[in-house]
Amino acid sequence: MRPLSPAARWCLIVLGVTVCYFAAGRIGIQWAIVREQISPLWPAAGVALAVPMLLGPRFWPGIFLGALLTNVALGPSLGMVLVISAGNTIGSLLAYAVMRGLGGRNRLDRLPDAVLLVVVGAIGGTAVSAALGTGVLVLDGALGPGDFWTTALVWWTGDAMGVLTITPLLLLAPRFRLPKQVSLIRWGEAAALALFAIGTAILASTTTSKLFLVFPVLVWAALRFRQAGALLCSLCVCTFTIVAAVRELGPYGSSELAARMLHVQAFDATVGLTALVLSTIVLQRDRATAEIADAWRQITEMVDLISARQSLRSAMTQRDDETQAACSSRKRSR
Template identity: 75%
Template sequence: MRRSARQLSPVAQWCLIVLGSTACYFAVGQIGIQWAIVRAQISPLWPAAGVALAVPMLLGPRFWPGIALGALLTNVTFGPSPLVVLVISAGNTLGPLLGYAAMRRCGFRTRLARLPDVVLLVVIGAIGGTAVSALIGTGALVAGGGLASTEFWPTALVWWTGDAMGVLTITPLLLLARRFRPPTRIPLSRWAEATALGVCVFGVSFLAGTDPPKTFIVFPVLVWAALRFRQAGALLCSLCVCTFMIFGAARGVGPYGDYELAARMLLIQTFDATIGLTALVLSTVVLERDRATAEITDAWHHITEMVDMIAPRQSMRSAMTTRRKSEEAAD
């Protein structure tokens, strides 16, 4: 059968997907650069790291050139030399691929419907894989003369925590987006609740970033989002809160603005990691509860149907037994 002229060959499809991944990485990389606090390229929130980990998860590891090209285009203007840029891009590619391989070997499922999947995403994806990228990238900058050796660990810390926050906030949203279906017939009360939640999220995000610290007010809203809007709502809320806090910390304002860079990043990233982990774990636990409830309900329906089928036969058998006993008594 002759192939349709409009159908792309496998090579052309691979190229298009790689270019799409490159464009996506580059676009979110430009967003992360706006918050850069070290050499105008190292940000405390690097959403491109979340995209880099999501590419092998959603598309497959064979599309890794999209990550490499995106990292290369993002870093090429910052130098300090072409070799350093290549090494940084290699680290940005190697870290997510190693994290993905380790998570897959441990049985990770991209649906994020189980608590072990969340633990693997946090421990291996957001902590382990990003550490590889941070150490390679910072080491390349020091070796290439773009960074003093005394600044290695503070810079690596900012790099690592920024990548980790990108994975923790962006990767789960991308994994959920694949299963998103536009809702139909949403009640007006549901729209009103979503609007109220959005207003509260922006309000508490602003208040949490003011001095004196009021970070604790975030958690009731986060619980509300997880209980009522499940993973999507909780993750969007955590992304909003983390963005506000990092934006303030990067500019030296808010409750952590008076600390040195390393201490400031440790404090803000500890808080943001707590927010992201709480949102992810709580919403996943709620999802598991919903699934268990649905399974119990289905089992109950099956049992009810079996009882309904057995009851008439049992009644007929009882009637026949009673009639036989009556006849025997009459004889």
């Protein structure tokens, strides 16, 4: 079978990116609360930022086409949809360029990488696409001028939550490997963590006084299951919070839309930041411990090697001394 040409490979990857963005966009639309188009949780934004970080910026047409297919049926017009799709693409590429310029890496194994993803990716880049998209809707007449800030806040919240919850998982996916020979106790602990995460997420969505219950579970997930466990728990909590906010349940039922989105944004950002930063710190600790253990092993090997050489040298010196003593004894006996 002949290998694919570079052009064919590029087209195939762009098609895959388009399909992934469109699928994530369709999931986000299920929670739309403004024009059945703007959702407080937009997983497609996480896909859009992960694409240049994992594959490179040259596959940006996949982001644009995915956004175009997602929004073309929602309107308001083809020209406005083109501008909105361009804004989604520009926001993710701009965030990627800034993070790379500041030394950010994809592995998220350093605390500065996690901070850059939150500040630049989840807050900065999404603000660009939210402001541009909302401004276009106002200019086209699909929204009134008085709805700009509320709509932009919902848009920004959704994109930021998508980046904060989906992008780290996608960055982690290429390096994830199922552990071998997992004990039943470990599987039981994972099942218990999943039940506690779902249970506390549901309780946190009922009343404000129960919001803090999710943080011990995040600490448990980060310490025992590292980034994969903490990020999945964060996604679970943020999803239940968004559903409660969309359906006006629990602590979000009596608030106006803007206040509701600020409440959700603050809580979900705290949850996502806690999970990402804490799991990254634990990963750094594990790496430092492994480096110290490796350095200690190398030092021990060097000490053993030096000791062996010294012992060999002492043995050879002792043998030479014995030989010289024997020769001297023979000379005196003669």
